[in-house]
Amino acid sequence: MKTSRLAIVGFGNVGQGLLQIIVDRSAQLAGQFGVEFKVVAVNDMRLGSVYHSQGLDHAALLNAAAAGDLAQMPAEQYGWSVQEMLSKADFDTLVEVSFTDLRTGEPALSYIRQALSAGKHAVTTNKGPIALDFHGLQALAQARHVQIGYEGTVMSGTPTLALGRKLLAAAGIQRVQGILNGTTNFILTRMETGESYAQALAGAQALGYAEADPTGDVEGFDTAGKVVILCSLLMGTKLTMSDVDRHGITSLTVNDIRSAQVEGKRWKLIGALERIDGKVSASVRPMLLPMQHPLASVGGPTNAITFTTELLGDVTLVGPGAGRRETGYALLTDLLAIHSAQA
């Protein structure tokens, strides 16, 4: 039985979701994958920082997080900064799930670099570092003989990147089109019932799909970040956010939606990348899809991606694009790829 010692940076929904799965499935992880995960360190801006060389009590950790303060739980060290934690803690894998900044990637990017440089594996669902410096991080990981996992940066736990990078690796991916942002797809689906953009946005905010400032979702920045990641991972092409021809959904009116319905079509916010004459072009824009298009029938917060390949034609994957448990699963698959006895 192999044991992996985890240091978690950012202990919000996703980090707690991962730990809950580790607690609930410990027997399966040991039996089926021959691995035990032990959280030894946690650092969260809001909840505080704890470390125990023998491993923290997972149940107590979840309770302390729910209570809003990690200081109340038994530990050897309290109040370490992330940098202190990464340099002093005895761990083998960083789980980086702090907040995302698509402009700088910080502070996550520095945390991941520090961990990789110290010979630790890193798994993350954080789009910033992967969108901005995947190739640099990959080179650093290879130089230190460690691995980096990032499945959750696109479509949460739906195994989108593994499908494209592993299972379709020899199929010749020519184009990728995706509904990669659940908030905007939820809004567009609600507008098909006659709601205005403002009403649908308010509904998304009430359900926790959209943030108070929805700009990142509705103006297509979130989707553009995922498109940049897909370009790096599936096309081997490094783009920046500004290379993506980006348009949001804020200009779509109820009339646009209604006239599309009359034509038997649907508006979807599509993130797309395509290789044409060796050059990769990338865009995010509302597209009017005929109902036969594999992405047209994907409604609500669900995400979906269509890989257009030379050998298989279109292959489409549909699944969740967010969620505490769903995104926690993405981290679990990354951890198993690194630590499973079968890996």
Next chain:
Amino acid sequence: MKTSRLAIVGFGNVGQGLLQIIVDRSAQLAGQFGVEFKVVAVNDMRLGSVYHSQGLDHAALLNAAAAGDLAQMPAEQYGWSVQEMLSKADFDTLVEVSFTDLRTGEPALSYIRQALSAGKHAVTTNKGPIALDFHGLQALAQARHVQIGYEGTVMSGTPTLALGRKLLAAAGIQRVQGILNGTTNFILTRMETGESYAQALAGAQALGYAEADPTGDVEGFDTAGKVVILCSLLMGTKLTMSDVDRHGITSLTVNDIRSAQVEGKRWKLIGALERIDGKVSASVRPMLLPMQHPLASVGGPTNAITFTTELLGDVTLVGPGAGRRETGYALLTDLLAIHSAQA
């Protein structure tokens, strides 16, 4: 650079499709996967049998197959039976793509057993052997320290089995529902345009989707075989064809289709397996799906499968279910899983 020596049994569309891909992509296979595939032996009931210890000329092989006779091409040996070929040829991997018999699995089952027993790997798209004796073949392969590949037995090259077995291995698959037969889905899609069952079947036969005797497709035997395979591979449960509650589409009338449309629903032939209280139940039957169901919008000969999981909810994969190149790709992915330098 690694070299793999292939012996192909059955050189129809699928075997030729694989070889065409190997010819077209040799540079990519060498560069990206570090492997060269060399076909040394081919045996086909109709075309004849050839062997060359140095490897057969791939282009000449495709031409001879197109011309209908392998005897005209340069080789060291002609006319070997499959048994002779498997015992005398110098090869490392059997590519078994002869005809499918879901009752006995023969002769493919014996060919695969002979190859595995002799310490050769085997890859196949043949449902019979995998549906009837997957567990026995797997045990034999493990005992001989070789591998068996079978991705193409369900949904051709669409990586259905790898998705379910590898990428969703930790997600807790509770139920699987699929449109696993393109012929029947094509017929049902045509009937939605007002065609009768007989007209739609004739159209499917004219396009080569349906055989002269369509029983295997329209009565659900083909789908049932795939359901048995999915039970073995995803639920670890061995069922027989007779354990599957099987119903075909022949009883569906244009009126059934029309009244479904009026309700905003669609009839689909669904192969399903579900784990309930530790017991797996399996069925093939026409189901009336609401349009929101992820399988409802899948039309024509396209296949699709929905995995209902504990951690991710529904994850759906849509892609081709047949085709010379598409099924050849399934064999290629199996071969790469065994022989790729990365594998």
